[in-house]
Amino acid sequence: MCGIVGAVAQRNVVPILIEGLRKLEYRGYDSAGLALVNGAIERVRSVGRVADLEARARAVGADAPTGIAHTRWATHGGVTEGNAHPHASISPDVEISVVHNGIIENHEALRARLCAQGYKFLSQTDTEVIAHLVHAYVTEGLPLFQAVQQAVRELHGAYAIAVVSSREPNTVVGSRKGSPLLLGVGNAGTGRGENFLASDTSALLQVTKYVTYLEEGDVVEIRLDGYDIVDAAGEPAQRPIVESRLSADSIELGQYDHYMQKEIFEQPGAIANTLEMVTGASALSAGLFGAEAEEVFARTERILILACGTSYHSGLVAKYWLESVAKMPVAVEIASEYRYRDSVSLPGTLVITISQSGETADTLAALQHAQREGLTDTLTICNVPESALIRQSKLRFLTRAGPEIGVASTKAFTTQLAVLFVLTLVLAKQRGLLSTERESELLAQLRHLPAAIQRVLECEMAVRHWANRFAPKEHALFLGRGVHFPIAMEGALKLKEITYIHAEAYAAGELKHGPLALVDSQMPVVVVAPNDALIEKLKSNLQEVRVRGGELFVFADRDVEIEPADGINIINLDDHAGLLSPILHVIPLQLLAYHAALARGTDVDKPRNLAKSVTVE
Structure with a gap:
């Protein structure tokens, strides 16, 4: 992990590679590098940001018509220049360089074999075995395209790779399995003159809007005069060229200071x-x-329902909706747990996978596990067309949130909730549980939802004031009840992701069963307080906090009768959305995390240790 860009052109590709990496910074990374083919292969690597890499490339006068680039998020080996990609295998007659996203599970066995063949390893990474393995086949006389095909047959695990060779200065070869990689077709879709590889369309919008999504096991060779693709069996393959609907403007900050801020305020339009x-x-x-x-x-x-992280929280909200409105039994599983335990697969089960990227490794593996268990009715809710989850599911719904750059998911979450609510209504209607009048009423609420979110966003100034008081804290507690308990969980996740404040969420009724021991004057307690059937119970829980010296920060519906007082801070939302209330109540929690992160001076869009697209276990 995390980002790959490759280019073959009749011009200097260094600016293309650097700009592509810059567009992939949102994925999270700790080092970056280039491998440029100009007869010999020149590598430029740097720990830190893409800007540091750009400065180094400028200092050495980097200029080449062919190259590969990478941003790394450390898995095997520490954050050092020696572990940064690209990695190389060098002998007097040929140089090979490779970039890689994913994890090679059998790297230790391959390393032992290659060491026995005389190869020297200079890094702690699993990736270096790919470079030496390809080098071994090239020195046997295979062209790079065939050498990569041979090498990937021996790799176990997940990977997207791009490879260059000093023997073929106008060629880049790529392959994918379990990690995304796409082909960018240059010159208005003809592919003549220049072609590109990347792990994300956004990296290539600067040079082309025509892309081809590679399938599992595909190997692609890009050249000046075109490209060739073979499938996992080594047979020639044709993959459709798609004109991307993304625009360069959609991934620019515009008037906003951070992508997370931009994406919070894009939620009315995304919905x-x-x-x-x-x-x-x-x-x-x-x-x-x-x-x-x-x-x-x-x-x-x-x-x-199978999902991870924020998407898991959307599944938990959906469980409340589906069981109460559609009377449908629902189990929600963390994908990484489901795939590794013995579960009972019952006929009549619809498997729903939820993912922003559609490439989340654990969710994809969980879906495949469910299918092997005989659960073939599958539905994916996802933000990325042509992603692996979309392609492997029988049914799908695209959230159309647009590109989400900030690592902490915001608009992807609320659009997932909107789709899951629609699914709830469709299933209720099919089961004869939704009258025509109720259907019309709820459709009207859905139409009003963007305007309601816009109203909620107006609380930003009040939330900013609260956030300044959160900045010196190291712990926080989030409380919710019923369908808003998962919203409290999402609020706690957002706070810990980007502020590094330790935050926990509990169902408010659980306070006296342990968490109340944590409450004191230094533990802010954030409460989601909609005007629903549980509000009186929730008020009692708030008193439990207050009498123990805890300070309350309450996000309440406009008609909830909780009065501000010493240690009780209230922000009333102007709109009440009934069943859709969870979508409104998560907005101020996103704003709280964002402004608290600003007050603490953390990197809002690229929090430490995290990556946007988690394509490894």
Whole structure:
């Protein structure tokens, strides 16, 4: 991990590679590097930011028509220049260099074999075995394209790679399995004159909007005059060229200081775009989720939701909705736990996977595990078309949130919730549990949702004042009840991700079963307080905190009767959204995390130790 860019062109590709890496910074990384082919291969590597790499490249006058580049998020080996990509295998007659996302699980066995063949290892990484393995096949006389095909057959694990050779100065070879890699087709989609590789479309918008999504096991060779692709079996393959709908403007900051801030404020538009087909209709249809959806939903008796992180929290909210409105039994599993335990697979189960990127390694593996267990009715909710999860699922719904650059997910989460609410209504309708009048009423609430979110965003100034008081704290407690408990969990996750304040979330009724021991004057307690059936119970929980000296920060609906007082701080939201309330209540929690991070001086968009697209276990 984390980002790959490759280029073959009739011009200097160094600016293209550097700009591509800059567009991939959102993924999180700790070092960066280039390998440039100009007869010999020149490597430039740096610990730190892409700006540091750019300065080094400028200092040595880097200029080449072919090259590969990488941002690394350390897995094997520490954060050192020696462990930074690209890695190389060098002999007097040929140089090989490689960049790699993912993890090679059998690297130790390969390393032992290659050491026995005389190869010397200079890094602690699993990636270096790929360079030596390709080098071994090239020295046997294979062209780079065939050498990479041979090498990847021996790799176990997840990978996306790009490889260059000093013998073929106008060629880059790439391959993917379990980690994303796409081909950028240059010169208005003809591929003649220049072509590119990247792990994300955003890295290539500067040079092309025409992309081809590689499939599992594909190996691609890009050249000045075109490209060739072979599949996992080594057979020639044709993959469609897609014109990307992203624009360069959509991944620029514009008027905002950080991507997280931009994405928080993009949520009204993201929700409107996601629900466009829904809110424009007079009635709900199963066909929103795919051509086979009506048939699949008719035989669905229970639901299994698989997800990680923020997406897992959206699944927990959906459980409340689906069970209360559609009367559908739901299990929500952390994908990395589900895939490694013995579970009971029952017929009539619809498996739902949720992911922003569609490439989350644990979620993808969990889906494949469920399919092996005979659960073939699958639905993916995702923000990226042509992603691995989308391609491997029978049904799908694209959230249309647009690119999300900040590592801490915001608009991806709320658009996931919007789609899951639509799914709830569709299933309730199919099961005869949604009257025409109620359907019309809830559709009206969905149409109003973007405007309601816009109103909630107006609380930013008040939240900023609170955030300054959070800055010196090291611990925080988040409380919610019912469907808002997962929202409290999401608020705690956001705070810990970008401020590094230790935060925990609890169902408020659990306070007296342990967490109350933590409460004192130095432990701020954040409370999600909608005006629902549990509000009186929640008020009692607040008193438990207050009498023990804890300071309360309460986000309440406008008609919740909780009065501000010493140690009780209230922000009232102007709108009340009924069943959709969780979507509104998470917005101020996002703002609290954002402004607390600013007050503490942390890197909002690129928090330490984290990556945006988690394509390894």
